[in-house]
Amino acid sequence: SRAMSKTYKIAVIAGDGIGKEVTPWAQKALEKAAQGVADFEYEPFDLGAERYLRDGAILPDDELERIKKTDAILLGAVGDPRIKAGILERGLLLKLRFALDQYVNLRPSKLYKGVTSPLANPGDIDFVVVREGTEGLYCGAGGAVRRGTPQEVATEVSINTAYGVERVVRYAFELAMKRRKHITLVHKKNVLVNAGDMWQRIVDKVGEEYPEVTHDYSHIDAATIFLVSNPSKFDVILTDNLFGDILTDEAGAVVGGVGYSASGCINASNEYPSMFEPIHGSAPDIAGKGIANPTAAILSAAMLLEHLGFDDAAKKIHKAVEADIEELGSTERTTAQVGEDILARI
Amino acid sequence: SRAMSKTYKIAVIAGDGIGKEVTPWAQKALEKAAQGVADFEYEPFDLGAERYLRDGAILPDDELERIKKTDAILLGAVGDPRIKAGILERGLLLKLRFALDQYVNLRPSKLYKGVTSPLANPGDIDFVVVREGTEGLYCGAGGAVRRGTPQEVATEVSINTAYGVERVVRYAFELAMKRRKHITLVHKKNVLVNAGDMWQRIVDKVGEEYPEVTHDYSHIDAATIFLVSNPSKFDVILTDNLFGDILTDEAGAVVGGVGYSASGCINASNEYPSMFEPIHGSAPDIAGKGIANPTAAILSAAMLLEHLGFDDAAKKIHKAVEADIEELGSTERTTAQVGEDILARI
Numbered sequence: 001s002r003a004m005s006k007t008y009k010i011a012v013i014a015g016d017g018i019g020k021e022v023t024p025w026a027q028k029a030l031e032k033a034a035q036g037v038a039d040f041e042y043e044p045f046d047l048g049a050e051r052y053l054r055d056g057a058i059l060p061d062d063e064l065e066r067i068k069k070t071d072a073i074l075l076g077a078v079g080d081p082r083i084k085a086g087i088l089e090r091g092l093l094l095k096l097r098f099a100l101d102q103y104v105n106l107r108p109s110k111l112y113k114g115v116t117s118p119l120a121n122p123g124d125i126d127f128v129v130v131r132e133g134t135e136g137l138y139c140g141a142g143g144a145v146r147r148g149t150p151q152e153v154a155t156e157v158s159i160n161t162a163y164g165v166e167r168v169v170r171y172a173f174e175l176a177m178k179r180r181k182h183i184t185l186v187h188k189k190n191v192l193v194n195a196g197d198m199w200q201r202i203v204d205k206v207g208e209e210y211p212e213v214t215h216d217y218s219h220i221d222a223a224t225i226f227l228v229s230n231p232s233k234f235d236v237i238l239t240d241n242l243f244g245d246i247l248t249d250e251a252g253a254v255v256g257g258v259g260y261s262a263s264g265c266i267n268a269s270n271e272y273p274s275m276f277e278p279i280h281g282s283a284p285d286i287a288g289k290g291i292a293n294p295t296a297a298i299l300s301a302a303m304l305l306e307h308l309g310f311d312d313a314a315k316k317i318h319k320a321v322e323a324d325i326e327e328l329g330s331t332e333r334t335t336a337q338v339g340e341d342i343l344a345r346i
Numbered sequence: 347s348r349a350m351s352k353t354y355k356i357a358v359i360a361g362d363g364i365g366k367e368v369t370p371w372a373q374k375a376l377e378k379a380a381q382g383v384a385d386f387e388y389e390p391f392d393l394g395a396e397r398y399l400r401d402g403a404i405l406p407d408d409e410l411e412r413i414k415k416t417d418a419i420l421l422g423a424v425g426d427p428r429i430k431a432g433i434l435e436r437g438l439l440l441k442l443r444f445a446l447d448q449y450v451n452l453r454p455s456k457l458y459k460g461v462t463s464p465l466a467n468p469g470d471i472d473f474v475v476v477r478e479g480t481e482g483l484y485c486g487a488g489g490a491v492r493r494g495t496p497q498e499v500a501t502e503v504s505i506n507t508a509y510g511v512e513r514v515v516r517y518a519f520e521l522a523m524k525r526r527k528h529i530t531l532v533h534k535k536n537v538l539v540n541a542g543d544m545w546q547r548i549v550d551k552v553g554e555e556y557p558e559v560t561h562d563y564s565h566i567d568a569a570t571i572f573l574v575s576n577p578s579k580f581d582v583i584l585t586d587n588l589f590g591d592i593l594t595d596e597a598g599a600v601v602g603g604v605g606y607s608a609s610g611c612i613n614a615s616n617e618y619p620s621m622f623e624p625i626h627g628s629a630p631d632i633a634g635k636g637i638a639n640p641t642a643a644i645l646s647a648a649m650l651l652e653h654l655g656f657d658d659a660a661k662k663i664h665k666a667v668e669a670d671i672e673e674l675g676s677t678e679r680t681t682a683q684v685g686e687d688i689l690a691r692i
């Protein structure tokens with residue numbers, strides 16, 4: 001930990017629905033955990049469904065430029081059922097991931113003591129999905145001809161580069177060294193032979209530099225089985241953009257709900273700010289009631305601290321969250337109660 | 347049911363490993379259930395890993411032509427860890443699906459009484475996945491440049507046509523009419539906007555012709571959550587080739603293992619034979635021990651009978667399997683014992 005405190009500029013995109021309710025608690029946790037070590041200055045950005053519905057703006061260039069100058073981003077959740085699927089996803093969330101070159105989508109899954117898993121025998125679940133964030137089927141390369149006619153053809157193109165794969169593979173091996181030293185590559189290399197073969201070759205090659213780390217391979221379909229039948233077998237799951245999306249939602253369910261899962265969209269070379277968020281959405285059904293669980297948002301603050309190098313401060317949050325869930329996880333509490341309870345333990 | 351019995355020619359690709367052990371039981375069940383209604387004549391095809399390792403052949407043209415002339419195909423399982431991923435999958439399994447235009451991949455998931463689900467509270471699980479079988483990311487359109495160099499780029503292209511989507515959508519609506527009249531379209535239309543939008547438009551359009559059938563939509567990531575948190579909400583899941591692959595394996599796990607799941611690759615316009623198989627693989631680890639469970643293979647025989655229009659005969663198998671699992675599902679039995687036990691009830 002550092003002796004002198006420095007001021008970090010955090011872009012805050014609280015977003016929509018419960019995003020606005022949980023994000024203040026992430027900020028409070030950040031402050032308290034980093035007291036005396038780092039100071040934070042916040043720059044709020046009014047982005048998301050509400051903004052879009054109000055003035056049609058999704059992510060104006062000058063706002064993106066201002067976000068680029070911050071040290072990190074806290075995101076709540078964006079989305080509203082009135083907006084057609086794809087507009088905010090591609091125009092805001094994915095645009096941020098791509099423009100800020102956030103090539104590591106880091107998604108830890110942990111079954112906390114005190115949380116009930118839907119699995120009868122979950123075992124000890126504690127793994128991290130390292131999902132590639134800037135390539136694959138998410139790059140927006142696709143199109144349609146003769147739209148709306150019986151002759152319509154629609155394509156989606158997955159673009160994968162050795163450059164893009166190798167950097168995220170290296171990240172996964174470094175992470176595995178700090179954990180239980182095992183990586184499972186997930187792909188569908190028996191069907192997607194071009195991309196799958198490249199992923200496997202790069203994992204094999206980089207793996208030679210990490211003799212202590214073992215690695216194996218699972219097809220995406222088999223991986224969805226293991227998440228249900230034997231999730232404790234995983235340590236680091238390394239996968240592409242789409243498979244990572246799918247696996248992390250299933251993983252969130254297996255550890256008792258997306259209310260306990262945070263994620264980071266990380267530019268590991270630090271050219272641009274990284275972004276931290278709970279994996280849940282804006283949840284319009286419970287928005288405004290003050291009952292959203294802020295735990296995942298608070299955990300995203302811990303990920304932000306880790307990313308900036310404040311491991312001790314991050315640990316304070318993790319410990320507080322673990323203790324809170326173990327003791328009070330099954331009680332019904334308001335957003336503010338959970339927030340205060342966790343804060344009191346930091 | 348028909349008065350006169352006709353002889354149907356069935357291509358049998360028992361394949362590798364446990365495929366060869368379970369397929370004879372599928373044939374016996376077929377015979378017995380259809381006694382007096384239909385006769386079967388079998389044409390065995392020596393295809394799969396063993397054949398490939400012996401003489402390098404995967405699916406010779408003349409054998410494919412002979413398969414085309416049969417009335418249906420029973421497939422066991424193919425595969426061997428010594429063969430590089432993709433060779434048999436693309437050269438044999440997918441080649442059959444594509445050459446025989448098997449555009450409906452039909453995959454029922456049912457939690458039988460007597461089977462333990464890995465879920466603590468599974469509820470009543472009984473849904474069918476209607477997976478498109480001849481398009482999407484499975485069409486083999488992809489490539490690589492500068493393979494093996496740091497400048498390598500690998501692509502995979504998902505091709506989707508209104509023609510291909512509409513026919514499988516119609517199949518799903520017809521199927522829903524015979525069931526609980528609800529369809530869930532699964533896609534990722536917020537990211538894969540071209541293909542996803544086309545799927546949704548076609549479902550909406552065809553849906554107008556089936557006012558009794560309700561339909562909703564779920565992103566693939568959310569669907570993997572529901573399969574764990576609330577699988578009984580599904581009746582008919584309609585989805586593309588890749589998402590169907592992923593969801594059906596997860597579904598297999600949720601209903602207590604792939605040992606109880608069969609599937610059909612169906613050419614619903616009957617130009618070419620349809621293919622029926624257990625969803626499990628060749629399982630080299632237990633092959634040769636005589637302990638593989640033939641239940642899924644026997645269920646694939648029931649699907650074959652249904653496809654040929656012998657609903658009563660199919661029902662006999664379903665009832666026998668249900669009774670067997672309920673009474674003896676938890677006992678350890680050999681392949682032959684399970685086979686005999688089920689046969690005795692048909």
Ligand SMILES: CC(C)[C@H](C(=O)O)[C@@H](O)C(=O)O
Pocket residue numbers: 089090093094245536537567
């Ligand atoms: C909202 C959507 C674009 C996004 C994704 O698919 O990556 C979400 O599902 C996620 O996992 O962060």
Ligand SMILES: CC(C)[C@H](C(=O)O)[C@@H](O)C(=O)O
Pocket residue numbers: 190191221435436439440591
């Ligand atoms: C073996 C493979 C090509 C196949 C698929 O992906 O369709 C299998 O996983 C399946 O689900 O039938």
